[in-house]
Amino acid sequence: MAAFVAKQMMGSQLKAVKGQLPGAGGGDDDGDKEKEEEAERERLEAIAEAEERRKEKHRKMEEEREQLRQGIRDKYNIKKKVVEEAAMPAEPDNPLMRKKKTPEELAREAELADQDEFTKLKNSLETQVNEIKQQIEEKMRSIHGKCVLQ
Structure with a gap:
């Protein structure tokens, strides 16, 4: 898959360089543009497809991990921790990780x-x-x- 994407990315650039060489026949510019657009479309589709497969793979892995966690919880009678948004502290311990204040909040203060x-x-x-x-x-x-x- 990576080879296909690399070929798609580099192929169009190599064709552009070859077309600029002296003595190269530069007759059909409209056809070249259409081919380049088609290659770009294919490249973007390939990237999107690869991203979807990656997301699906990670989703499946997380489901498997959650099943293993649940099995361990059941085996040792451990209750699952419920993380609530309201229970989280408003200010994190690390001041570098705190939420930035909006200009409205700064003006109000x-x-x-x-x-x-x-x-x-x-x-x-x-x-x-x-x-x-x-x-x-x-x-x-x-x-x-x-x-x-x-």
Whole structure:
């Protein structure tokens, strides 16, 4: 099969090189193009067919392995582990293997961080204003008390 695919791939290239040699008869270009297109189509079909056979082979091998696994589970009374998508941790242990964040998620996180900064600033300003209010009220009381006493 590999020889067929290699011949199909290299054959069309060799024909193109042979056609470019001086003295080579370059009379029927339309026929050559049709032949090349047909060869390319055959090559693609051969590749697709080989891929299908490979997938089928691996599917059969996996079925056989699963049958062997099930036999072992039955023999030793082992329950099959059920892998659930929800049970998997959201963040993998390895940070290099984590899912990349979308621009929307990054924007949302930045907005939350900004809100947090604004909230902190707002809270600190509110506390400062309250302290100043208390100081002013104390001074007003002390001034008012002195005015009344005099």
